[in-house]
Amino acid sequence: MKGVEAVGEEPINGRTALKYRYSLTSKTGTSAGDVNTESFVYVDKETGLPLRTELLSEASGNVQGVKAAKIVAELRDINIDVDPTFFEVPAGLNKVPAEQVRAQIDAVTSTVAAVLRTLLTNMNSSSASPPPPGAATTASPAASPSATK
Numbered sequence: 465m466k467g468v469e470a471v472g473e474e475p476i477n478g479r480t481a482l483k484y485r486y487s488l489t490s491k492t493g494t495s496a497g498d499v500n501t502e503s504f505v506y507v508d509k510e511t512g513l514p515l516r517t518e519l520l521s522e523a524s525g526n527v528q529g530v531k532a533a534k535i536v537a538e539l540r541d542i543n544i545d546v547d548p549t550f551f552e553v554p555a556g557l558n559k560v561p562a563e564q565v566r567a568q569i570d571a572v573t574s575t576v577a578a579v580l581r582t583l584l585t586n587m588n589s590s591s592a593s594p595p596p597p598g599a600a601t602t603a604s605p606a607a608s609p610s611a612t613k
Contacts, residue, residue: 474506476515477540481506497525508542515539 471483487502499521506516515538522532553559 471504473509476506476508477538479515479542480509481515482509492523494527495525496523496527499523511542511544513539513542515542 465486467488468484468486471485474481474483484505484507485502486505487500490499490501492499500523501519501521503520504516504518505514507513508515517535517537519535520532521534523530525531
């Protein structure tokens with residue numbers, strides 16, 4: 465990605481991680497002033513999972529007394545030795561083939577589309593129908609009771 469640089473390798477919780485850095489300065493045009501942000505992402509070499517992300521932002525001004533923020537997110541206790549029985553289909557159940565799932569999704573989508581077409585057609589044809597009860601109508605002039613006295 466543009467602006468991301470590889471920094472090297474580092475151990476994170478006993479795993480080897482590739483370390484990447486990204487920095488940016490934003491001119492906010494607000495009381496925060498210029499905001500300098502530096503981020504580090506540590507990606508596990510073996511699994512490709514992000515193990516740790518660090519984000520530090522510092523402002524030249526301040527917002528309600530705050531000039532900086534630091535956020536750290538970390539993934540721990542990764543176990544890649546998973547028991548294969550976790551992926552077996554439980555007894556009494558059957559695996560549904562992807563083609564069958566796709567066919568069911570297509571059938572539901574077609575049904576919904578047909579219902580919508582019908583509703584739109586009915587709405588368009590009902591616009592020529594008389595207004596529903598209680599709707600405002602324009603009345604033709606009529607003689608008032610006082611005019612006939």
